Every structure is written in C-alpha cells, then in structure tokens.
Amino acid sequence: MLAEAGVEPGTVFLVGAASRMPAVSSTLHRELGVEPITVDQPELAVAEGSLLGAAPPAAAAEIAPPPLVVARPPSPARRRGLTLGAAAVALVLLAGVAAYAGLGGGNGDPGGSPSGLAAGAGSSARPSASASPAKSYPPGVDPCLLGTWRMTNATNFWSINNVERQTQGQAGQLFTFREDGTLVIDDSHTEPEVAIADGVRWEARPSGTTTMRWSANLETKELQEAVISTDAKRKVYRNGKFFTESNTEFLPEPGKYVCTATTLTENSTLGKWSSSATRVS
Numbered sequence: 446m447l448a449e450a451g452v453e454p455g456t457v458f459l460v461g462a463a464s465r466m467p468a469v470s471s472t473l474h475r476e477l478g479v480e481p482i483t484v485d486q487p488e489l490a491v492a493e494g495s496l497l498g499a500a501p502p503a504a505a506a507e508i509a510p511p512p513l514v515v516a517r518p519p520s521p522a523r524r525r526g527l528t529l530g531a532a533a534v535a536l537v538l539l540a541g542v543a544a545y546a547g548l549g550g551g552n553g554d555p556g557g558s559p560s561g562l563a564a565g566a567g568s569s570a571r572p573s574a575s576a577s578p579a580k581s582y583p584p585g586v587d588p589c590l591l592g593t594w595r596m597t598n599a600t601n602f603w604s605i606n607n608v609e610r611q612t613q614g615q616a617g618q619l620f621t622f623r624e625d626g627t628l629v630i631d632d633s634h635t636e637p638e639v640a641i642a643d644g645v646r647w648e649a650r651p652s653g654t655t656t657m658r659w660s661a662n663l664e665t666k667e668l669q670e671a672v673i674s675t676d677a678k679r680k681v682y683r684n685g686k687f688f689t690e691s692n693t694e695f696l697p698e699p700g701k702y703v704c705t706a707t708t709l710t711e712n713s714t715l716g717k718w719s720s721s722a723t724r725v726s
Contacts, residue, residue: 454477454479455479456479456482457473457477457479457480457481457482458481458482458483458490459473459481459482459483459487460487460488460490460491460494461487461488461490461491469481470483582624583624583626585626585659585660585661585662586624586626586661587661587663587704589704589705589706590622590659590661590668590702590704590709591622591623591624592621592622592724592725592726593619593620593621593724593725593726594619594620594621594622594709594722594723594724594725595617595618595619595722595723595725596615596616596617596618596619596620596635596720596721596722597616597721597722597723598613598614598615598616598720598721599613599614599615599616599618599638599718599719599720599721600612600613600718600719600720601638601717601718602717602718603640603647603649605640605642605647606642606643608642610640610641610642610647611640612638612639612640612649613638613639613640614636614637614638614639614649615635615636615638615651615720616635616636617634617635617636618630618631618632618634618635618651619631619634619725620722622659626658626659626660627656627657627658627659627673628656628657628658628659628670629654629655629656629657630654630655630656630657630677631654632651632652632653632654632655632677632693633652633654635651635652637649637650637651637682638651645683645684646683646684646685647681647682647683647688648681648682648685649679649680649681649682650679650680650681650682651677651678651679651693652677652678652679652680653675653676653677653678653693654675654676654677655672655674655675655676655677655693655695656672656673656674656675657670657671657672657673657695658670658671658673659671661702665701666701666702666703667699667700667701667702667714668699668700668701668702668711669699670695670699671697672695675692675693675695677692677693678690678691678692678693679691679692679693696713696717696718698713698714698715698717699714700712700713700714700718701714706724707723707724708721708722708723708724709721709722709723709724710722
C-alpha cells in the first residue's frame with residue numbers, strides 16, 4: 446500500500462495488542478527497512494489518537510502525547526513464527542499509520558532506553574531445556590537385536606537314511622542384525638554340525654556368507670527371516686572322510702526369540718531347531 450502511494454515511512458509506531466508479538470516487529474523491520482517503535486500501552490494508542498483528532502485544534506495543542514518507550518523485541522527463534530505473525534502485519538500497519546496521524550507525529554526518542562522490554566512490549570521467556578527424545582526405529586526392528594552376535598550352540602535335525610537325527614554345533618558363526626532390516630551371516634569361522642547315526646559320525650562344515658531380510662514382532666517376540674542372497678555351502682564328511690557338498694538350505698519358518706543385553710536365544714515355532722548366542726558388539 447505504501448509503495449503504491451509512493452510514501453516512504455520515516456518512523457513506524459506499533460499500536461494495538463498485536464504489536465506485542467515479536468514476529469510483527471521483526472517482519473515490519475525487514476519489509477520497511479525501519480525499526481518499529483512500540484509505544485507504552487499500545488492497545489490504548491488508537492483510542493487516544495481518535496480522541497485527539499476529534500478535539501478542537503486549541504485543546505489538541507495543550508494535550509501532550511503519551512510518552513513513547515522504545516522496545517526492541519527479540520527476533521523470532523523459529524521461521525514458523527513469521528508465518529503466524531504475517532496475518533496481523535497489514536492490520537497493525539494500518540492502525541499504526543492512523544495513530545501516528547492522530548498523535549501529530551509524537552516526540553519519542555529512537556535512541557531511548559530498552560527498559561520498555563519489561564513495562565511495554567514484554568519479553569517472552571526462554572523455553573526450558575528438555576531431554577532429547579528417544580530414538581525411534583522402523584517397524585519390525587527390535588533395538589535389542591541390533592549388533593553382532595556369535596553363536597555358542599545350535600541344534601538342527603537331519604534326515605539320515607530316512608530317519609531324523611539331531612545335530613549339535615555351529616559355534617563361532619557370526620551374524621549381524623542391521624537397522625535397515627538386513628541380517629548378514631558369516632560362516633567363515635563356524636564349527637561343524639555333528640550327528641551320530643548307527644555308529645557313523647556325520648559332519649557338515651559350513652562356509653560362505655548369507656544376507657537376509659529380517660522382521661521382528663515386538664509383541665509376540667517372533668523373528669521372521671527371508672534369504673536375499675547367499676553363497677553358503679556345506680561339505681559333508683562321513684567318519685572324517687569327504688562324502689558330498691551341497692548348498693545350505695534355510696527353513697522359512699519363524700522363530701521365537703529372547704533377547705537380553707548379552708544373550709540371544711531362538712527356538713523354531715515347529716520345534717525343528719534352536720540356537721543360543723552371545724553379543725559381540
């Protein structure tokens with residue numbers, strides 16, 4: 446409006462209750478290039494100015510304008526405050542121009558004391574420090590599982606001559622749960638699984654690396670895993686002599702788990718396998 450009228454303000458007085466908002470002062474200062482001045486009791490300035498404008502010229506000359514107090518509100522701490530204050534800028538500017546005309550210009554000293562922060566414009570209290578919010582994790586990620594674990598023992602079942610035989614072993618296997626939902630299994634230092642059947646000792650010696658996608662149900666404590674990629678193999682030995690080699694198979698069934706700060710145990714929901722591990726990192 447001022448630009449269309451070709452008027453360049455020399456002094457800007459803030460009036461009305463909205464002028465106590467720091468965002469109003471800072472926005473006008475930025476837009477007009479003039480630091481606004483907040484009068485004492487700004488909510489009364491418009492009414493007093495209208496009374497002065499309606500009074501006879503002689504009476505108006507005898508009435509001294511109310512004292513002006515320079516207030517320098519702090520700049521808004523967040524950009525959002527500018528958005529909230531922008532709606533009031535046009536109304537405050539119009540009211541300020543009207544009051545300035547009614548007061549006859551005023552005699553405020555732009556270099557006055559900043560004590561008006563307490564009596565006039567007020568100062569907003571600084572927010573008290575608060576604790577950092579707890580870290581949130583993606584759905585399906587149990588923070589207890591995150592990190593690297595070392596297998597201490599695992600049991601499985603093999604079918605040997607059409608008879609299921611229980612195996613023991615796999616100590617030393619390393620597996621790492623990552624926050625992005627991937628699980629990396631490293632069999633480079635895994636001890637063999639061993640089963641005894643009809644007096645024959647069978648060993649499966651694992652090798653390779655497997656990457657899986659994992660998801661945990663934090664209420665039921667069930668862990669679901671699915672293979673993404675693998676080069677894992679098992680060499681099978683019969684009584685210490687090489688017998689055959691095959692790709693490692695992974696059962697798709699979920700497992701129940703119990704996780705603490707230092708230990709992790711898993712058990713197949715169908716009773717096909719179990720494992721225990723200790724935390725490495």
